[in-house]
Amino acid sequence: MTLAQQFAAAFGTPPALIVRAPGRVNLIGEHTDYNDGFVLPAAISVESRIAASPRGDGRIRVMASDFGGALAEWSLAADYAADPAEPWADYVRGMTSAMAQRGHTLTGADIAVSGTVPKGAGLSSSASLMVGIGTALASLSGFALAPAEIARLAQAGECDHVGMRCGIMDQLASACGVAGHALMIDCRSLAVQPVALPPGAQILIVHSGVARGLVEGAYNERRAQCEAAAAAMGVQALRDADMAMLEGAGLDPLTLARARHVVSENARVQAAAAALAAGDLVTMGELMAASHASMRDDFQITVPAVDALVAELQALIGPEGGARMTGGGFGGAVVALCAADRADAVLGALTYRKPDGTPPLVLRETACDGAGLVMR
Numbered sequence: 001m002t003l004a005q006q007f008a009a010a011f012g013t014p015p016a017l018i019v020r021a022p023g024r025v026n027l028i029g030e031h032t033d034y035n036d037g038f039v040l041p042a043a044i045s046v047e048s049r050i051a052a053s054p055r056g057d058g059r060i061r062v063m064a065s066d067f068g069g070a071l072a073e074w075s076l077a078a079d080y081a082a083d084p085a086e087p088w089a090d091y092v093r094g095m096t097s098a099m100a101q102r103g104h105t106l107t108g109a110d111i112a113v114s115g116t117v118p119k120g121a122g123l124s125s126s127a128s129l130m131v132g133i134g135t136a137l138a139s140l141s142g143f144a145l146a147p148a149e150i151a152r153l154a155q156a157g158e159c160d161h162v163g164m165r166c167g168i169m170d171q172l173a174s175a176c177g178v179a180g181h182a183l184m185i186d187c188r189s190l191a192v193q194p195v196a197l198p199p200g201a202q203i204l205i206v207h208s209g210v211a212r213g214l215v216e217g218a219y220n221e222r223r224a225q226c227e228a229a230a231a232a233m234g235v236q237a238l239r240d241a242d243m244a245m246l247e248g249a250g251l252d253p254l255t256l257a258r259a260r261h262v263v264s265e266n267a268r269v270q271a272a273a274a275a276l277a278a279g280d281l282v283t284m285g286e287l288m289a290a291s292h293a294s295m296r297d298d299f300q301i302t303v304p305a306v307d308a309l310v311a312e313l314q315a316l317i318g319p320e321g322g323a324r325m326t327g328g329g330f331g332g333a334v335v336a337l338c339a340a341d342r343a344d345a346v347l348g349a350l351t352y353r354k355p356d357g358t359p360p361l362v363l364r365e366t367a368c369d370g371a372g373l374v375m376r
């Protein structure tokens with residue numbers, strides 16, 4: 001059944017509109033966004049889809065096609081409390097809550113959601129869901145929101161309602177993606193600069209099979225360590241620090257290592273954007289390797305299975321391209337870039353197996369446009 005058919009089966013009428021909102025893969029720039037730094041993600045073809053129709057009674061009813069057709073329902077006028085029985089619905093509630101709290105008058109709605117973004121892979125299934133819900137509800141409620149504003153609201157909803165103190169990379173990538181391009185994002189100014197992907201390059205994503213799940217605590221701890229490092233140096237954010245400042249700041253070894261990752265990663269992102277624009281996959285591969293090593297050794301957000309997968313992909317790809325963990329860490333997926341005509345050989349030779357012994361999920365991805373209406 002299509003999503004429109006599932007919507008009709010659940011709510012009795014066809015949907016008024018359907019929205020798509022892509023997941024994202026981050027090519028480089030991890031844990032830099034909440035430090036006001038730089039990131040280089042791309043929106044990808046796996047996506048969340050939202051079918052919706054307005055309701056006149058101020059209630060939201062949501063059906064999750066990927067969770068056996070589970071239904072959640074609440075009133076826009078009531079307080080929003082997280083519901084551990086329906087964690088998927090918290091993201092929807094987080095978005096309606098963030099929109100309402102920031103003065104947007106929302107119509108009630110019937111909503112059906114489904115998605116192809118693998119969950120727990122670090123490919124932004126939750127951000128794409130929230131950006132899609134925001135896009136759909138703004139349209140149903142009769143007001144226009146710029147993509148960057150939808151991204152801001154989705155980030156606020158995830159921080160305030162879900163409790164993950166995330167940055168804004170995932171939401172901006174889902175909202176502002178440009179087909180064929182990565183996005184160089186300055187997470188302080190929120191300027192988004194599309195960078196064309198070299199025509200001969202292929203993005204590969206391989207999911208380690210180690211699900212991320214329940215990592216908010218470790219994520220928020222890393223963020224707090226970064227904020228402590230910035231405060232100790234008297235700067236607004238680690239974006240404003242350089243290596244010389246770090247070394248002279250008298251930080252304890254752990255805080256120094258966390259900050260060193262962020263400061264060095266910011267420099268790598270800017271070098272990577274230049275390398276990509278020049279079609280230089282060799283430099284790109286070196287930067288991806290350095291990024292992974294920094295995440296493993298200084299930021300300590302990789303796991304052994306992911307390190308093994310990255311090492312194998314790096315060896316198979318060789319100098320023209322590279323591989324690194326993508327996303328928040330503690331499991332999830334690896335992104336690789338290689339010459340398109342090498343992709344079959346690389347994937348054909350890959351021996352990595354998930355912890356359960358089965359072959360990993362592999363996506364051959366293309367960079368896609370950001371969220372928008374696909375039917376109205």
Ligand code: GAF
Nearest residue numbers: 030031166167168169327328
């Ligand atoms: C997660 C967060 F949601 C992002 O904001 C970002 O910090 C990322 O981890 C790490 O780069 O996806």
